[in-house]
Amino acid sequence: MNPPQDRIPEEKTQEVFTLAAQLYAQHNQSYSVQELMEAGAEAKIPPEFIQQAVEQIQLQRLQTQQPVATKRPKPYVLGLVIGLPVLAAVALAGWLIPKNVATNPPANPAPISGQPQVGDAMQGTGNFKCANLSLEGQDLSGQNLKGADCTNAKLANANLKGVNLEGANLSRADLRNADLSGANLKGADLANADLSKAILSDANLEGANLGNSDLRNANLGNANLTKVDLAEAKTEGANLSGIKK
Numbered sequence: 001m002n003p004p005q006d007r008i009p010e011e012k013t014q015e016v017f018t019l020a021a022q023l024y025a026q027h028n029q030s031y032s033v034q035e036l037m038e039a040g041a042e043a044k045i046p047p048e049f050i051q052q053a054v055e056q057i058q059l060q061r062l063q064t065q066q067p068v069a070t071k072r073p074k075p076y077v078l079g080l081v082i083g084l085p086v087l088a089a090v091a092l093a094g095w096l097i098p099k100n101v102a103t104n105p106p107a108n109p110a111p112i113s114g115q116p117q118v119g120d121a122m123q124g125t126g127n128f129k130c131a132n133l134s135l136e137g138q139d140l141s142g143q144n145l146k147g148a149d150c151t152n153a154k155l156a157n158a159n160l161k162g163v164n165l166e167g168a169n170l171s172r173a174d175l176r177n178a179d180l181s182g183a184n185l186k187g188a189d190l191a192n193a194d195l196s197k198a199i200l201s202d203a204n205l206e207g208a209n210l211g212n213s214d215l216r217n218a219n220l221g222n223a224n225l226t227k228v229d230l231a232e233a234k235t236e237g238a239n240l241s242g243i244k245k
Contacts, residue, residue: 055129062128062143130155131169141179156194171209181219201239 053208217237
C-alpha cells in the first residue's frame with residue numbers, strides 16, 4: 001500500500017491531468033488532426049468542430065504572415081485560438097497521458113498518412129478550406145491556395161491580389177468587389193460565383209468554369225480567358241479590353 005503522503009486527493013486529479021497534458025504538449029510540440037479528433041472524442045467534441053477549428057487557425061496563420069495587418073481578427077477566431085488548447089488539455093489529460101506513459105514516444109513522431117498537420121503551412125496542398133466561411137475584406141494577397149475548397153465562401157471586398165488559386169473550388173462564392181488582379185485561377189471552378197465589380201485584370205483564368213457567374217461591371221482587362229466556360233454568365237458592363245481568348 002502506498003504511504004498516505006504519496007496519494008493525490010480526488011479533487012486534485014483534474015489539476016494534475018491538466019498540468020501533465022500541458023507539459024506533454026510543450027514536449028511534443030504538435031499533434032496531427034487525427035490525434036486532436038480522437039482527443040476531442042474523449043471530451044465529446046464532434047470531429048467536424050475540431051476540423052473547423054483547425055481550419056480557422058490555418059486562416060489566422062495565413063493572416064499573421066502578412067507584412068501589415070489590415071483588420072483585427074474576428075472575436076470567434078480569437079475564441080477558437082484561445083479555447084482549443086484549453087479543451088485539448090482537458091481531453092488530453094484522459095487520453096494522451098495514459099497512451100504515452102506505456103511507451104516512450106519518438107522525438108518526432110511520423111505524421112498519420114492522409115491527415116493534415118496543425119503545424120503545417122497548409123498552403124499549396126489542397127488542404128486549405130474556407131467553404132461557407134466569412135472572409136469579407138480579409139487580406140490574403142500573394143498566398144498559395146492552390147486547390148483550396150472555398151465553396152460558398154464570403155469573400156466580398158477581399159484582397160486576393162496575386163493569389164494562386166489554381167484548381168480551387170470557388171463555386172457559389174461571394175467575390176463582389178474582390179481584388180483578384182494578377183491571380184492564378186487556371187482551371188478554377190467559379191460556377192454561380194458573384195464576381196460583380198470584382199477586379200480580375202491580368203488574371204489567368206485559362207480553363208476556368210465561369211458558367212452562370214455574375215461578372216457585371218467586373219474588370220477583366222488583359223485577363224487570360226482561354227478555354228473559359230462563360231455559359232449563361234452575366235457580363236453587362238464588364239471591362240473585356242485586351243482579354244486573351
